[in-house]
Amino acid sequence: MDLISLSGGLLYTAFVIYLIAVIFFAATIRDKQHEKKFTLMNKLAIGTTILGFIAQVGYFFTRWMASGHAPVSNMFEFVTFFGMMLVLAFIILYFIYRIELLGLFALPVALLIIGYASMYPREISPLVPSLKSHWLYIHVTTVALGEAILAVSFVAGMIYLIRQINQSQTTAKTTWLEVIMYSICATLGFVIMTTIFSSMDYNATFSYVVDEEEMTLDYQLPALFGPENGELTTEDKMDAVFAAPGWLHGAEAPRKLNTLVWSLAAGLLLYLIARAILRQRIAAAIQPLLKKANPELLDEVCYRAVAIGFPVFTLGGLIFAAIWAQEAWNRYWGWDPKEVWALITWFFYAIFLHLRLSRGWHGEKSAWLAVIGFAIIMFNLIVVNLVLAGLHSYA
C-alpha cells in the first residue's frame, strides 16, 4: 500500500517540478541578450525539466511494482504516460535544437494533459485476460511516445502560427488561432471544475427508466443536463436544468454531455477573462514575446518532429498493435474505432509528409497541418474512448 502512495506522491512532485521548469523557461525568454550561449538559466530550466521527468519515471515504476502490470491500462494511466512522453519528446528535441520557447509551450501542454488525466478514476485496476501480454507495454508505450513526438510538432507549429500570423486585423486565421487558445482554456476549465466539485465531494444521483428498467446515474458536477425523464434522488442537490436530448444514446451520455457543457462554459469564462485583461486576442498578446524566435527553425522543428514521430507511431500504433491483435484476438486488424482512428492519424501524417516533401508545403501551411494532426490524436484519445467505445474502451 505504501508503494501506491509513494507513487502518487512522485507524480504530484513531478507536476510541481514541471510548473517550476515553466517559470525558468519563461525567464530564459526574458534574458535573451547572449543568444547562443547556454546560460545558467537555460541549464536550470532544462535541468528542472529532467528532474521532473525522473520523478515521473519514478511514479511510473513504483506504480508498476504496486500493481504488477505496467501502468498504461486505463485512461488515467495512459494519459499520464502520454504527458510523460511529451516531456521526453521535448527533452530530445531540445537537445537537438536548443529552443527554450518550445519548453515554454510544451511543458504547459504536458501539465494540462497530466491534469486532465488525473480527473479520471485513479485507483489501480485489474487487467482482464486479453490485456495480459507483454505487447500491452510494448504497443502502448511506443504509441504514446510516437504521439508525443507528433504533439511536439503541434507545439512548434502553434508557436510558429502565433509568431507569424498577422494580428493587425481579424481574419479567418486569427479566428482559428483563437479557437486553439479557447480549446486550451476549455481543457483547463474541465480540470478546474472537476477539481473544485470533487474537493467538495459533490454527488447527485438521478434515476430514470429505460426499456422499463430502472437506471441510476451519478453526477459529480451539478447537472445542467439530466437524463431524459430523470428524477433527482439525492437531497439538497441541484436538479437538472435541461433534459439531455433523446437522440443521445448510451447509458452515460447525459453525464458526458453535462461534463462537456461545463468544460466549454468554464473555458469560455476563462477565455473571456483573459480577453478582458489583455484587451486583445490572446494570440496577439503572446505574439510580441516571440519576436526573437526564428520562424524557419520552428518550421523545421515542426517538420522534424513529424519525421521522427511518424515512424515511431507507425511502429507502435499500427505494427505492434497488429502483432498484439494477432496474438490476442487472432486477427491483426479488426476495424475497431480506435484502430481506425490510428489509421486515420497515419493517413493524415502521410499526407502531411507528401505535401511537404513533394508539393512544398512549408511554413504556415505545414504548421496548420501539425495543429490538425494533434487534433486528430486528441480526438482518438478522448472522443473515441468516451463516445465511440470499442475494444479499447477500458477506461
Next chain:
Amino acid sequence: MEKVEQAKRKKRVKKRNRFIFRSAILVVLFGALVFAIVSNLTAEEETAVDKNEQAPDFQLDRVANNGDAVESSLQLSDLEGKGVMLNFWATYCEPCEREMPYMEELYPKYKEQGVEIVAVSVDATELVIDKFVDHYNLSFPILHDKDSQVLDAYGIVPLPTTYFIDENGVVVDRVLGELSLERLESYLQEIVPKGT
C-alpha cells in the same frame, strides 16, 4: 539524313517499349484490383459443398427404431445409381419439423422410382431423435451425425439444408431453408434416375 532516321527509329522503339511496359503494369495492377473485389464478393460461402460438385461420401449410424432398418449404418456411396435427397435437420429446428411430413408423404412414391431420402440429424442426443421419429412415424433412413463430422464436411450453416444428388453422386441442387410440398416434389423429380 541517315542519322536522323536512326534517331527517329530509336525513339519509336523506345516509345513502343514504354507503351508495353506501362500497359503490362497497369494490366497487372488492375487485375489485382478486380481479383480483390470479385473474391470479396464471393468470399461468403467458400467451404460449403455447392451445386455441380461431387457430394462427399460419408457413413453414419441409423437411429434404432427407424423404418425397416436392416443395416445399422448407411454409406452414401452405397446409394450410387439412385437419386438421393440429403436433408440436414434437427429436432429443435421448427422449419425442419414442418417439412418432415412432406418427405414422409412423398417417400414411398419416389423410392419406387429410384430416389432415396436420407435425413441427417445433428441433434446431440439420440433420445430426442427417437422420440421425434416415433412421433412422426418416419420410414426413410434417419442418420445421426453426433460428432458433426458430416455437418462440417458439407459446410452446413442454416438448418434445414437439403441436397438433391443425382445417380452419379453429383449435387444437382442445394436448398437452404424450408421446402413446401410442391417445391419438394419438383426437386425430387429432377433426381429421378434416367434409366427408370
Next chain:
Amino acid sequence: MNIMKCSTCGHQNKEGTTICEKCGKPLDNDQQGTLLNMRYDGSAIRSKTKNRSIVDKIWNFFSSVKIGVTLITIALVASALGTIYPQEMYIPQNVDPALHYRDQYGILGQIYYQLGFHNLYNSWWYMVLIALIGISIFIVSIDRGVPLYKALKNQAIKRHPNFLKRQKLFGEYTDYNTDDKTQFINNLKKHRYKISEEDGHILAEKGRFSRWGPYVNHLGLIIFLVGTLFRFIPFMYVDDFVWVREGETAVIPSTNQQYYIKNEEFIFETYGNDDEDAIFEEALQNTSGPVPKHFETNAVIYEDVSRDVIGSDPELKEVKSGEIIVNEPLKINGLALYQDSYQLNEFQTMSFKLHEVDDEEEEAIVEFTVDLTDPESEYVFDNGYRIELNRYYPEYELNNGEPRSVSNYPRNPGFVFFVYGPDIEEREASFLAIGQNIPSGDNQYKLSLTDFGVRDVSGLKIRKDLTLPIIGLGAFIFMVGVIQGMYWQHRRIWIHQAADSMYIACHTNKNWYGLTREFEKMIDGTSFTMVRDQEKKNDS
C-alpha cells in the same frame, strides 16, 4: 522537339529536365535570384513528358502526387465515417441489422445502414479506394524513383557555376589558400563525406541511400497490400470457430475432419479471490459483476489416422496437448487455436428421486441420474418401479403452450417423466424443469431434483493465416524505408574551382539546420566563412 539541348555543354537532355544532366547548368533561362528546385535533382519525371496514348494518360493520372494525396484524403474521410456508429461485426449477433441501426440510432442510423456504412470497410468501394492508393503508390514510385536513381548515379562532379549560385546555401570565396581547401576536405572526410574530384572541382556527398527511403517504404506497402490479397486464396487463410464442452471431443472445423480437439478442462478465475488482488479492491467495488482474471482450456489435439469415410468412427492419435490461454494460442501444423469465449456452468447431469407426494420427509423410493449428453429412455429399478423419460428438451421454452427445445444444448433442460410402479394403476406423468414441477393430475408420487452437475463450454477460434509472413515482410520493409528516409538525409556539398575564386554550395533533402551546423564544424581551422542562406535574404 522534345529534347532540350544545353547551351553550355551541348548535352541533349530529355524534355522536362530542369538541370542539365551533364554539366548541371540550370535550363530555365537563368532566372537569377530564384533558387533551383532540387526535388528530383532536376531530372525529368517520366509522366511529365508528353502523353499521347490512353495508357500514358492513365499512367500519368496515377503518377501524380496530387492524385495520391487526394486518394488518401478520401480514404481518411471514409474511414472516419465508418466509426460514427458501430460496424455490423460489433453489434449483437442475434439482431437484424436493419432494425438495430434504426432502433438504436434513429433516422441517422437508418441512413447509415442504407448507405452501407454499417459494413464500410468490407464494401467494394472502400476496397477500390485502397487498391487505387496501392496503384498510385506503385506508379509514382516507378515514375519518380527511376529518373532520380539515374540522376544521382550519373551526377556530374563539376557543376555549372550558376547551379551553385542558385543553391540555398552558397558561399563565394576569393581570399583563401590551398591549405584551407585541404583542411576543408579533410573535415568533410572526417564527417564521413564521400569525396569525388574532377579538375579541382569537388563533390562531397553522404547519406544518398536515404533518398531511396520513400521507394523502399512504398515497396513495403505494396508487398503488404499484395499480402492481404492472398487472403482470398482458400488454403492461405482459415477463420473458423468451435464450441467444445468439457470432456467432449469435437472435430476441428476447416481441417477436413483431420483434427479433433478434446476439452479436458476449462479453468476460469475472477479477481478478488486472492490475497494479491487486494490492491484492486477499490477498482473492483466500482465495477459491477466479477472481473475475469484468467481463463484457459486444457486441450488435447488428436489426428484421425484412419482417414476412413467421413462419419465413421475416427481412429484418434494424440498429436499435442496443452493449455490454450488468451494471448497464447496452441499451434498445430500452421493452424492456431485461440481462446476466444466461454459459457460457464452448462448442465451435464441431473439427479432425481421419487417420493410420495404426502411424505414431508421426502424419503427417496428410487434415485437416478440423467446424463444429459446421452439420456436413457428408461430407468428400471429392482423394487418394481420404472421411470420412462418420455420427452427431453435440452433448452426448454414454451411455444404456443407447447414445450419445445430451441437448441441442442442443455442450458435449461425440461423433462416429461412417466412413472410406473407396482401400486400405480397405469402411469403417472409429470413435467420437470428448473423451477417447475407439474404433475399431470392427482399424482401419488412426485419426482424431485436432488442434484445436478455442470460443465463449462470453451469457445475456440481456429485460424490459419499463411499471408502473415508476407504481411510481416511488407510491414518490415515499410519500417526500414521510413526510417531510412526519415532519420537520415542526403547531403551534398559542391566546390566549384573557378580561376580567381571558389564557390561552395550545399544541399540537403531535409534538415537544413543540421547541415548548417555541420558546415560550421567543417570550416573549423580554415579561413572560410559561413555559407549564406539565400532563402533568408529573400525573406527580409
